Amino acid sequence: MQVIPVLDLLDGHVVHAVRGERSRYRPIRSSLCATSEPVAVARALLRATGAPTLYVADLGAILERGAHVDALAALCDALGQGVSIWLDAGFSDFASVRALFGACGAGASLVPVFGTESLRDAGAIADAAAAGYEPVLSLDYHGGRALGSLHGDSACWPMRVIVMTLDQVGARAGPDLDTFAAVREMAGERLLFGAGGVRDRSDLARASRAGAHGWLVGSAVHELALGVSALA
Secondary structure, three states, rough: EEEEEEEEEOOOOOOOOOOHHHHHHHOOOOOOOOOOOHHHHHHHHHHHOOEEEEEEEHHHHHHOOOOOOOHHHHHHHOOOOOOEEEEOOOOOOOOHHHHHHHOOOOOEEEEEEEOOOOOOOOOOHHHHHHHHOOEEEEEEEOOOOOOOOHHHHHHHOEEEEEEEEEEHOOOOOOOHHHHHHHHHHHHHHOOEEEEOOOOOHHHHHHHHHOOEEEEEEOOOOOOOOOOHHHOO
């Protein structure tokens, strides 16, 4: 099972995301590095996990306060083509993907993540696929409810789907495997990724047994809680 490290951007810093309560997010304090500067944190996450993929949530864009264009461009330039960046920047349609990706320029391979919290045009997924982007869909949940649409319409889902339970993010409460199992019943042959709640190697093992192809992990990586063997 893949461990995909997570980087949350807000106000120019990498922040510690907790339970989706974004007004309370503060710059990250990590055991991996002594800064919240995005490129330094990204390099530390990739070095610690050995992962070829980095998930980036541009919370400024998601909150409609402005995308971190310069920081994203710097990440692309610094990480290079060997790294795939899954980017959730509050994309509402395919036009917003093209605009931001064009501004970020060349460098790392960018993959659009369409979060149901923000997506307004379901056709954007097919448009992105037709343009060769291999998009990812994030089925977002918060406060016990599904955010946005598409949760019950698996015909629109791409090959890779994230089950994102925001309440579990940074909460040290374990992964939400009940919601994951419900989505698994609808997913068919798609590759499912979970997000939030992983505390240690035993949580990774439980997620793997539940059928997860991978899991997005932030806090546990920064806290050195997974161990080398779990990340190999």
